Amino acid sequence: MRSSLFIVVVFLVLSQCFAIFKKKKVAETFEDVLKEAGLNRKYKSAFLKNGWDSTPQALRRLSKMDLQGIGMSEKEMKKMFASIEKMVPVLEKKVKSKKIDKDLELRKTLNYGRLYVDGAVGSFPFMKANFGGDIPLKAFEIVFGGNGCKEVNNAAGVMLVVTRGECTYLQKAEAAEESGASILVVVNSDNGDLFSLPAGHDLTPEQLDDLPVIPTVLVQQSALKMLQMLEDIDPFAKGMLIPQHCTADGCLPVLRSDRSFLSHFDSSGGLLHVQGLDGDEVKMEFVASNFGITVPDEGELVISEPLDACGSVTQTSGSAMKGKAVIVRRGGCSFYEKVLTVQRHGARVAIMVDNEEAGALDRVGVTTEQLGEIYLPVLMVSRGKGYEMIEKVKERDSESLPSIVYVSRQGDVGVKWEELRNFFANCLGEEDGDKKEIDAVQCNRDYGMLMESSKGNPDREASLGRYKIVDVSHVDEGGGGGEEEEDKVTGGGEGGGEGGGASEEL
Secondary structure, eight states: HHHHHHHHHHHHHHHHHHHHHOOOOOOOOHHHHHHTTTTTHHHHHHHHHHTTOOOGGGGOOHHHHHHHHHHHOHHHHHHHHHHHHSSSOOOOOOOOOOOHHHHHHHHHHHHHEEEEEETSSSSSEEEEEEESSSSSOOOEEEEEEEOSSSSOTTOSSSSSEEESSSSOOOOOHHHHHHHOSSEEEEEOOOSOOOOOOOOOOOHHHHHHHTOOOOEEEOOOOHHHHHHHHHHHHHHTTTTEEEEOEEETTTTSSHHHHHHHHHHOOOOSSEEEEEOTTTTEEEEEEEESSOOSSSSSEEEEEOOOOOOOSOOOHHHHHHHHHHEEEEESSSOOOOOHHHHHHHHHOOOOOEEEEEETTTOOOOOOOHHHHHHTTOOOOOOEOOOOHHHHHHHHHHHHHTTTOOEEEEEEEEEHHHHHHHHHHHHHHHHHHHETTTOOEEEHHHHHHHHHHHHHHHTHHHHHHHHHHHHHOOOOSSTTTTOOGGTTTEEEEEOOOOOOOTTTTSSSOO
């Protein structure tokens, strides 16, 4: 009896050990999957650049087109997909909560939203057509299809962008469906108010039953230049339509997944890295313009001559700009004039050095009409760091060595500078020629919090140094009685209000 019991126990233990041994190895990082496929050394950097390093589960969303875009062969793709299948388990779908169902249903009813492009600094409002299906919950590669009145080649599974006119909206939608497109974006012939594209008049019941199902939207004419240029400059960039629910407080996406996409797409700020002649590096924060195509991951630096790029540049300087990151200085003329000057010479991105010592970095802006002419993104950097960068470039130029700038997109950097600009607008400066009344107690508190979050960043610390703490020791912080107004003082001091997105230089 004892021997039988012993045999059973041994059998159970061995069964457990065998089950553990047999258990499929699960990837903990994207590198585990690449290593299993024998592709880590060759493609690790490409995965990092494309943002495919978040979780192994994200690899299950990769398509054959994604992998072809980074140069994988058919054989390598088979290895990659086999490795994903082996090491990345399929997560069980969670039962959707009533709130998610409710938000999804609300999303389907929304006609207004914005078109975002991964890595681009500009976005555009859209209106959904009165026909067509629901806006998809994913991003698509962008293809420009002319006027869209006939079938477009190589448009299967993409966001097809066409211009208004030459044929009816229904004809464009039908041609897009025949092309296999997933979304149709019609660019309006002007920048007037958007509207929901109609299906047409006097349609028969049969025609109404057979309307195109492709999701279709209308965007303003100012989006055309950027969307056209993307196909040439960054053909693998993906665009996404995100419907937004509007209230008195503004317009926001209703789904968490949409908000997550926005966070991933965010290029409003980040870090630039530039190496000097001896390998020493200058690192600086940037704030991006509120217009422009995708911000590149890296690029060769050249300096505009003259540095302000107002109106024209020297022939030598202009011929060196094609495909490069061009350094210009703020001041002397409008942002629009500077950007247009370097754009005409083929620049890929403009890096603008602020002309104000310890200023709060601005998001460069232009008018709606000017958006129709320019597509170049602009990265604003501080005066101090900007001139350090210029010196590094000149050092390497003296040895006939190229200077490379590496770009790291970090949306929270843009948020931090926006907080500083809002702080200055509330706690410094004048409004419409009158001294601005400020809440000194609140400003002192905000200053303390901003200084704490800016520790280790000399640019933001220096910018905050413009604020002088106000003595409010006489103020009753409990807010009682007649002391209520004691914490109000007149601003003006050293700084002016810092508004983001100004279209003209001061």
